[in-house]
Amino acid sequence: DVNAMQWISLAVVSSRGGHGALSTAMHAHYRAFSTATRRHTVMHAWVIDKYGDNSVLRFTKNASFPIIDYPNEVIVKVHAAGLNPIDINMRGGYGAATLKMKRDPLNIKRTDSEFPLILGRDVSGVIMECGLDVSYFKPGDEVWAAVPPWKQGSLAEFVVLSANEVSHKPKSLSHVEAACMPYVASTAWSVLVNTGGLNKDNCAKKRILILGGSGGVGTFAIQLLKSWGAHVTVTCSQNAEHLVRGIGADDVVDYTARPVEKTLKSLENFDLILDSIGGETESWALSLLKPWCGAKYVTLVTPFLRNTDQLGLADGMMRSGVTIATKALKHLTKGVHYRWGFFAPSGSALDEICELVDAGKIRPVLQEQFAFPRVPRAFQKVEGGHARGKTVVTVARVQGE
Numbered sequence: 001d002v003n004a005m006q007w008i009s010l011a012v013v014s015s016r017g018g019h020g021a022l023s024t025a026m027h028a029h030y031r032a033f034s035t036a037t038r039r040h041t042v043m044h045a046w047v048i049d050k051y052g053d054n055s056v057l058r059f060t061k062n063a064s065f066p067i068i069d070y071p072n073e074v075i076v077k078v079h080a081a082g083l084n085p086i087d088i089n090m091r092g093g094y095g096a097a098t099l100k101m102k103r104d105p106l107n108i109k110r111t112d113s114e115f116p117l118i119l120g121r122d123v124s125g126v127i128m129e130c131g132l133d134v135s136y137f138k139p140g141d142e143v144w145a146a147v148p149p150w151k152q153g154s155l156a157e158f159v160v161l162s163a164n165e166v167s168h169k170p171k172s173l174s175h176v177e178a179a180c181m182p183y184v185a186s187t188a189w190s191v192l193v194n195t196g197g198l199n200k201d202n203c204a205k206k207r208i209l210i211l212g213g214s215g216g217v218g219t220f221a222i223q224l225l226k227s228w229g230a231h232v233t234v235t236c237s238q239n240a241e242h243l244v245r246g247i248g249a250d251d252v253v254d255y256t257a258r259p260v261e262k263t264l265k266s267l268e269n270f271d272l273i274l275d276s277i278g279g280e281t282e283s284w285a286l287s288l289l290k291p292w293c294g295a296k297y298v299t300l301v302t303p304f305l306r307n308t309d310q311l312g313l314a315d316g317m318m319r320s321g322v323t324i325a326t327k328a329l330k331h332l333t334k335g336v337h338y339r340w341g342f343f344a345p346s347g348s349a350l351d352e353i354c355e356l357v358d359a360g361k362i363r364p365v366l367q368e369q370f371a372f373p374r375v376p377r378a379f380q381k382v383e384g385g386h387a388r389g390k391t392v393v394t395v396a397r398v399q400g401e
């Protein structure tokens with residue numbers, strides 16, 4: 001039973017989630033025990049059994065309880081789960097081919113079906129159980145994490161994650177507040193730090209443009225860049241100006257008062273543009289960068305998963321490779337770098353973000369909160385667009401929240 005598992009977890013010593021010293025044989029024994037004791041254990045969750053509109057969301061009391069398959073994994077009891085546009089897209093089948101491959105590359109689970117699929121990419125909760133290689137966490141720790149899209153999501157009572165994806169939650173935030181951040185924070189960190197080459201030591205004189213500042217990624221990216229001393233210009237609707245200025249944006253351009261590119265061209269050029277809008281912005285935005293200075297344009301809106309959905313894995317990746325190479329080369333000849341940016345799970349990035357949050361430099365931007373039975377309403381809210389921060393679902397009732 002669950003208590004026995006917790007006791008066993010407490011009795012073992014290991015690392016955050018690397019390849020620890022404890023033997024595989026020992027883990028195999030543990031896993032067999034875990035599987036056997038859990039065979040009849042189920043949990044509450046929102047699942048989908050096929051792709052489609054909001055009507056495919058189904059509440060169940062009988063979702064499979066997550067199992068620790070690898071010694072570096074932890075099971076988290078979910079207190080709050082955040083929603084993102086990718087949940088709406090995945091509900092409709094976005095990325096199904098690639099994500100299914102990544103989910104079970106060796107077909108260990110011996111099933112052709114990814115269903116029932118649990119959505120929800122942000123989690124804030126409490127560690128319930130640790131694999132044998134995990135020493136960085138212990139049961140009872142309050143944690144937050146972004147759940148990678150190839151894993152079962154957080155709209156459930158429990159979720160299993162690699163310890164490398166998990167971080168101790170900021171002490172200054174409630175679970176609901178914490179669930180606003182991990183997915184957008186990990187995405188912003190991945191595109192700004194890993195792809196864009198920015199960090200706390202090189203931002204002081206940089207001019208950054210965020211196309212789409214009022215949503216989840218934008219509201220987080222503004223605060224991260226401001227905490228690193230950058231000058232941040234943001235595009236958003238006129239009625240979001242107050243919000244983005246309140247979290248630090250220096251210049252705000254209303255994109256609904258056309259033509260936005262003309263207004264932006266009247267400003268000094270930029271060192272980096274983070275594009276969370278895509279589409280035709282690419283036709284004019286790159287001309288706003290400083291040429292021949294290593295300036296970068298990073299877009300979050302890429303055809304990568306759509307290509308593999310439509311063409312299959314090999315042809316889809318080939319098409320994506322040709323597209324990105326062609327665009328990168330074209331823009332390189334004009335003296336600027338063109339990049340695609342992606343979400344990447346990282347517990348260590350969340351550790352650094354946690355420090356900024358607890359230091360009061362980044363705050364959650366919670367737009368609306370829904371109780372667990374109202375998950376379909378939360379999806380409708382996100383699907384309606386015009387986000388002003390984040391939408392969060394409370395999964396477990398926490399005293400005081």
Ligand SMILES: NC(=O)C1=CN([C@@H]2O[C@H](COP(=O)(O)OP(=O)(O)OC[C@H]3O[C@@H](n4cnc5c(N)ncnc54)[C@H](OP(=O)(O)O)[C@@H]3O)[C@@H](O)[C@H]2O)C=CC1
Nearest residue numbers: 085187212214215216217235237255276300342343386387
């Ligand atoms: N590649 C990857 O791995 C990832 C990609 N993404 C993608 O990044 C995008 C942003 O994500 P997220 O911030 O979570 O989305 P949100 O839905 O939270 O926010 C989008 C925001 O953009 C605003 N907006 C819409 N059109 C424009 C425009 N033309 N100019 C400026 N602002 C505009 C919207 O408000 P309003 O309409 O009222 O102006 C809204 O505030 C999404 O397309 C998402 O799929 C996100 C994470 C990872």
